Amino acid sequence: MDKKTEESFLLDFEKNQNIVHKVCRIYTTNQDAHKDLFQEITIQLWKNYEKFRGDSKFSTWMYRVALNTAISLYRKSTRTIKTQDISDVAFKIQSHDYDDTEERQLKALYKAIHLLNDIDKALIFLYLESKPYKEISETLGISEVNARVKMNRAKEKLKNILNP
Template structure:
């Protein structure tokens, strides 16, 4: 039974691992830390898995545990300076469809997001994942109105970082 559960979990996680990579990428600044956080999130997901009832998609359920691990449980400081030394950065979000100018803008924007604090990053992450404010407020445990207000402030902050 537990072997079976383990199999299901491993399969689900493997198929949805990009969500976790995205969070790790956002909250760490080198590859070792990325792997370390990925492992901790995996452990926490596995511990919480028996509570997963399949009412929501695995990915939706995984957001919460993964974000909680990155923000709350992970011991090493995740506060970091924006860095481009990360090898993954080079390939990050590159797509032939984009023109060079757009790609530059996206990169700069991503670097700006990395300068935000842990909570702001979580809001932006959920926003980028196209979660609505109901989801965001439930995940973080703040009111919907306040989530909206905060998101607008973050947009202002990002603008300032991009155009000092």
């Protein structure tokens, strides 16, 4: 890869790296896994950057690579034994003047999202990113109509998880 291409990649990546962090947040449950997935997605983006033709926006391509990498690693990890890092265990001291309702709701939402299958996670993630259905369909490689149908089903699953 030449110097100009390398600089172009770094510039594009820096502008859009929050996409990778958001994908990592959806597909991981602890900081170490987040770092590992971030690194793997970054490597895949770097390895495939020369294949990026510019047919879509860089961010759309980045979503696609990030989600495909996360889904691939997620599927591999479901074959291993789940453990919990002791640093993930939080001990809270209750405070009467702090209202953590929004924080609890957000944690409940992420917990519910973690229970979805990998495609539904991707759909919900892109929806929460306020992506139009056209871009969602391009990112996931499905038709726009299929994206809408799958989205409605994923939302229904989330509702059932959050309000059994």
